[in-house]
Amino acid sequence: MSFEFGPVAACTVLLGLWMTGLTQLPSKLMLYALQTVTLGLLAIWVGKQHGEPALVAAGTAVALLKGVAVPVYLNRVVRRLGCRRDEGLLLAPPLLLFATAGALGALMLLHPFSRQIAPSALPTIGMLFIGMVLMVSRRLAVSQIIGFLVLENGIFFYTIAQPHSMPPVVELGVLMDILAGTMLAGLLTFRIRDSFEHIDVTELKQLRG
């Protein structure tokens, strides 16, 4: 079954990797949308293949809600906040891209579990890693939301890569939670802008010790 997954999985991981090298938020969102829609379509396809209508429904929902609605919403947030560029922390994004790629390769090789759950888990781990990198390497609050969503995509990929998909109630519940979380985080972003006059989360350092 992996031959069907392989290219798509590679595509999604590469999309994620590409995101690590970007500074413009709208383009990052675009890539994220692309990745999510791809995953959604993959889910639909797998669902069709296996005859699992629940997965088809879940894939559709993901593609529409997470892949279209969320990027649109975040795009609006970014536009209203008026900060489109995220310079990145520590490493400049292009350098980060190479570093992440290298680390990714190393991670794949070294991971002791990879044999057990390979190959479908490898893209998952990759996306988890990329999601973490995205969250850790950027300054803006919105970037962290995007990173989180990419991470979530990795997990979604894992669920569809299994022989049997998750129960639809669970899948939908998860989706709802993520949507709500994104909404909430988006709203908070405005609050951060109002209170701190920027959305640079590195400045949120008052609570310590």
Place this chain on the structure above:
Amino acid sequence: MPPLSHLFLGAAALFWLVLPLAALFDGQHTHRRAWSALIGLGALTLLGAAVTVLYARPESLTLPLPFFLGTAPIAFHLDMLAAWFLAVIALSSGPAAFYLHDYMEHMKTRTDMRVFWTALPLLLLSMALVVLAANALTFLIAWEVMSLSSFLLVATDHRNASTRQAALVYLGATRVGTAFLAGGFLWAHALTGSWVFQNWHLAGVRALGPGLLLLTGLGVKAGMWPFHLWLPAAHPAAPSPVSALMSGVMVKTALYAIVRLFLFSRAFAHPAFGYILLILGSVSAVWGILFALIQEDIKRILAYSTVENVGLILIGIGGAISARFLGVAGAVQLGAAAALFQILNHALFKSLLFLGAGSVDLRTHTRDLTKLGGLGKRMPYTFGLFILGAAAICGLPPLNGFAAEWLLYQGSLHIAAQGTTPLLRCCGVLMIGQTALVGVLSLACYTRALGVAFQGRPRTRAAEEAKEASRGMLLAQGLLAAGCAGLGLAVPLALSILQRLVTPLAPNAVPLASVWTLPMPMLALLLVFTTGGIAMWMESAARRQPVRKFITWECGFGDLTPRMQVASGSFAQPIARMFSAFYRYAIHLHIDGVNRRLFPEEITVETKTGAVLETRIYHPLVRWVDRAGDWIVQMQAGSIHLYLLTMFGTLLLLLAIGGFTR
């Protein structure tokens, strides 16, 4: 029909439980006299229980099911040993009750007294429960309640920053002790599968681990060197009746546990414990009295002297333990009897001394020897009672302290003469010499305390205006003093009780009654009659040729000022110099001026004693923990990126652990 002692115990428990609750609601604490009386009454019930058990069979009592502690019931065991300690608690706390109401009067405006009157009965109750506990869990609960309530009592004068500090030092020390204690209990349980003390039979190497942990934990509470540091901090800070209880009784509960677990049962059977206690006891005794000798604060002197006495008691216990393993029955009996007797004695005279110091503190508002002086004329009864207490604690005959020290000497001599191994016999010799040394040192220590505080001329106005303590306070001290003197004379009676206690340890030993051959009552009579006779003769002579009073000789240079009297520091100086290695004692003399030798303009003399234990061991330990805190706080730097990274790192670590675990 429950046995009589149960009735007494029930009454006591009721008393001690109802008292705190009642105290909480007596908002105005108008009934101080009533509280005092009730506490005295409660002490009597304890004494009653103790006495009934001393003359009856041991009894066990397990509380019904609702009071189950999950793994063990709340259970008590009342035997002779426990009864002895109950008597100690009662005899010391009963008189203190008379002292309380007058003494605590001055605290009324400083703090909310409800806390005090709640914590005090709780302390007494928990001390009794510690002694009665039949299993580790009951013991630990009572132990912790004891610690917490005594902490509250120490902190009574909490508006004073140094009191707060001292109370916290005490609380910290006691908690560390509890941690060790808990560790020991846990270990013992892991090895034996039981919480009941009577079921513990650990011998050989297995006994060492839990035993050492327990000894450490108990040593902290007992004030054993090197864990004694909280005593000189906490005792001066507490109100005097509380210091009396803590020093006289609470410290003994730890000794009780040591006696119970290491000597009177086979819970932890290993000769090493005997040697360890001997060594630590010896060091405690010498160290305690040496540091008592150089203190300026009267209550600190008493606190360090407690360390010394605990040391002596531990020597007795340690000697008995090692003698038991090497089969010297006589020494086992003597050592155990000496330790138990000294526990009772120390409760009496240390309470007496603390109460005396409390009277001084109350009337002069200082405990600093350098600010006292001349109190003997202003507080003659307190002075007299303090002398008696000091004489008793120095082991002067015919008072009770002597009897216990004599038993200790006899035990040591027994070991020295009849020990089964040369090493043990040498130990006996060293014990004799060491006890003698401690005796002389404590004599010097108390002479200094008495001389500087009570004799000579007042050094400050506060001391000059001191008044005699109130009648209630004197009565409390008088009762304790009577106890000291009475016990000194009624040694055979005490020994007959002790005999019943220690017989199981050494069934074949010569009875104590035949060991104690000293005719103390006769000696006392002789002394009294001789003294009285000569005194009467002197009086009659004085009537013929009246005694003339004049100023103290001042070498003809004019009026002596009180500042020219010996200071507490200078009295101790020759001795401090002799033991300068122990103290790291140093005198820094600095003379300044144009012609420094002949016409010095400024001379400063400073004596210093290095606090080796504090600076070399405890402070670094605390600093390490503190640094660990600093280090870990740095991790919580507020950066969300760092937090996320940590999380990711943890994930990798967990994955690695998962990957490499078979």
Place this chain on the structure above:
Amino acid sequence: MRFASILLLAFYLIHALTLPLLLAGVIQFSKSRFLNRQGPPLLQPFWDIAKLFSKGEIISETTTGVFRLAPIISIAVMLCTALMIPWLGVSAPLPGDLFLIIYLMAVEKFVTQLAALDAGSSFGALGASRKAAVSIAAEPAVVIALAALAAHAHSSSVSLFLATGPGSANLFVLLLVVAALWLAVTAELARMPVDDPTTHLELTMIHEALILENSGRNLALREFAAAIEMTVLFGLIARVLLMALPPFSPVTAYLLSLGLILAAGVALALMESILVKLRWRKIPSLLSFALTAGIIANLIVVLKG
């Protein structure tokens, strides 16, 4: 039996009341002779005491009752001690015990020091402080030394461990004990080389500083108590020496003891004539010899038995 014991009591009491003064006279006398002086008559101390007893007292107004009571207690205690030690060669009228005796003497020390502190004079306090310091070094030595004999006899009862006759400890032990006792006792009694009883320079002395405020009857009692203490302790040393010899008849033993006590007085006088006072800071090291001797004696007893 009862009559005999009363007789013994009287015998000891008479000696305790007279011999000390005689010993003091002997010491004074022989010391003068050693110094090529005429010296006071042998019985001078009797006259001195008598004179003091007949005089009135001046006491400091700072003092409390302790000051008046202390010499009386000292005397009482010293008399009791004197009745417990077989210092006259024959067995003592009261059953004695090593540790009881030591602690009775401690009572004397305690009240003496308190009395010295009572007047609030700095001399008295200096004396008390030094007395305490010296006894800290000396008393353990005394205890340890005698404990060697007690350990040998398996008892601290005086009648047992000071018993003469076969089975008494070996000569070497006894000599060590005597040496230790001599050193410690002279220090305790504030004699040379620890204290010079003849100086009246307050800054150097111990005993004289202690009694600086005493006068008249009070002083007489103090001096008397000190003299009893010295005699009894010398008698004790004599007794230990006698243990080295084969048993004698009571009369011989008594005479020998008497002779030895007086001889000790002469020896002390000799010592005080040829020695100088030690520096204060050297005293602990001097007394450590006593302690060492005592410990060695013990080790011999303990390791042999």
Place this chain on the structure above:
Amino acid sequence: MNALLSLLLCPMLILVSALLSRRTSTLLRLSAVLMWVQMAVVLAVCVPRLGTHQTAPVVHGFRLDNTAALFAMLTTLIVAAALTHAVGFFLRETASEHAPSNRDLRMFYLFAALFYLSMVAVVAADNLGYLWISVEATTLLSAPLVYHHRSRTSLEATWKYLIICSVGIAFAFLGTAIFYAASQRVGAGTTGSLSLAYLVKHARLYSHSMLRLGFVFTLLGYGTKAGLFPLHSWLPDAHSEAPAPASAMLSGALLNCALVALWRTCSLMAAAGESRFVQITLLPMGAATVLAASLFLLKQRDLKRMLAYSSMENVGLIAVAAALGTSAGFALQAVNHSLVKAALFLLAGNLLQQYGTKTIQDIRGVLNAQPLQAVLLFVAAAAVAGSPPFGSFLAEWQILSTAADTRHIITVIVLCAALAIAFIALSMRIAGMVFGESPAKKKTAVSEAVPVFSTMVIPGILLTASLLLGVVLTSAAFTLAEGVAR
């Protein structure tokens, strides 16, 4: 269905009233009353189910077994207590200068009701998927509670809380998915299941390495939510920035939910025979949490942060209990900690209002100013530090003795040391506040907020409950807690 509906009713009413109510005081009082009604309902539903293990699901995926019943009651009690205390708290708050608007309060109650429901869902969930959804929901629904004050710091805390917990929980979802995948790989044609009962029943058949992997991810996820070291970073922020009633709920109820989730996965692992793996991973983490928290406690200057770290310390202990599989230790420690910590946070709220500061150094002389409050503080400090005769002592003792009996020597040593340090640190701070001279009265909050007896009622009741658990009701508590079997 019946039982579930009855559980939903009162919170729904609160929700409705929060949406509709225009008068603040009505809303506050009504909610308090409704929560106690809810408490009665929960008791009626749960008490018959105590001591049972194999109950039928209430509704698909939810089951009120012993554990669920116990924790549902506890959660309800804590929320009811917090909301009752909140009446006076918010009324005084509205009288002060930083008065929350009516809208803010309505939001608070709206989310509090939902939050409560989500917590009940967590403890009752019998399906790993639902469990996950509920846990995530608790995060999302409690974030507005944390943000109640609308200050910069509370915003910061909320952001960190939301992001870190969401990321953590995401990992837990991966773990859940892996468990699910593991259940699919047994034999051909198994569609797999997320039902805990089903998983536990067949756990022995599953691939151990997959179970381990799943456990690692769930541990990370729920561990983050529970505040295990080093995943705790959000905890002190969120707990200290929330208003006192919310802090009480977060510390007293929410942490338990995460721990129950952990407990469920641990029981799954135990059923699979992988207890040792649980002990290798969770046990050191728990012990490290206790140690780290105690060191943090040593350095605290802020009252509520200190309490948060103390929660973390207790969480560590409970995690150790979970790793060792001692149900009595687990449940008792959770119950006692919830009671006491809720009381402490409510007391801290009182102090905050009276002194106008959270800085420990500025709070002095409570004993002289308000003896009763001081006594409660002291008692609470003793109780939370695990001193007898409070219930937490027995619970901690149970945990320690299990650890010692199973020869986890290092754990015992670390725990003993850490508990001692924590006790010392806590008592130092609390004593610093209780004792000493009261500061000269400032013009600010101190004088306005008169210490009212009513502010002590709820903490007093909670502490008394803890005391009773330690003295009288112990055996009953143990029997109940033992029932929280795997």
